[in-house]
Amino acid sequence: MGNNIVGNVEQIITPKLVELGIELVDIQYTREGGRWFLRIFIDKPTGIGLDDCQLVSESIDPLLDEYDPIPHAYTLEVSSPGLDRPLKKPADFARFINENIKLTTYVPVEGRRRFKGRIIAADDNSVHLDVQGSNIVLTMEQIASARLSPEF
Template identity: 55%
Template sequence: MAKSTIVEKVTEAIRPAIDEANLELVDVEYVKEGGNWYLRVFIDKPGGVDLDDCQAVSEKIDTILDELDPIPQAYFLEVSSPGLERPLKKPEDFHRFKGHLVHITTFAPVDGAKSFTGKLLDYTNEGIRLDVKGKQILLPHQQVAASRLAVEF
């Protein structure tokens, strides 16, 4: 079974349990590192998640996955926070984090660059608008390869 199909099936199966716990399902990854497979589930809530949240979700979804058995090989289940530099994937993510510092990479150069760090101004049908050092830049959705929050030190 393809990795993307596994991620879709797992996401669909576990979303109700995560919603029921009043948590946000940020992302699901299924990756091979070294000789091991990992199913990583990233959750969040306002104010952040703690170890108890991760443990409770892990126990709930472990039961669901045991019953569904969507993954043919052995894997490690990891449930965690997306971290300070959480990915921005859904339109709701971009709306929620307007005004925050973000880092976006593009598939092809936009205004001569493929990497942008700036204040998230807006998310529209045309693209993602950033303020990068006082200059507004519009990044078309089809050009965006990855988006995440950025941390200033």
């Protein structure tokens, strides 16, 4: 049920986000403490502020009411993905070339599933990481999850 709802919500809100010049980073639909939450994570090249979150919330709330993809009460939350934003699409990896990431694979690659390194190249099919001086190439199909890992 959750994945279908996420897919439906994505189809409903994406055209509005594109119109607003906002990137959809992720959608989470989850139950916590007996309450349902629909979390929309957004970004744009100049970063996301509170005004952007409010604008998106006010823009998509009527669409969600009209199409009613969720059959019960829920709380809508719109926010920035944070400094450790997830990387999900090939374009995400390409956008953040030269940035540090933490990445997990579905199955071991070179004897391990967790990698921390710098993106040195990315295309529609693969990501090249510099992991402590070694070039590791992973296909998109191998990647279970990836997040930016900013260093301060």
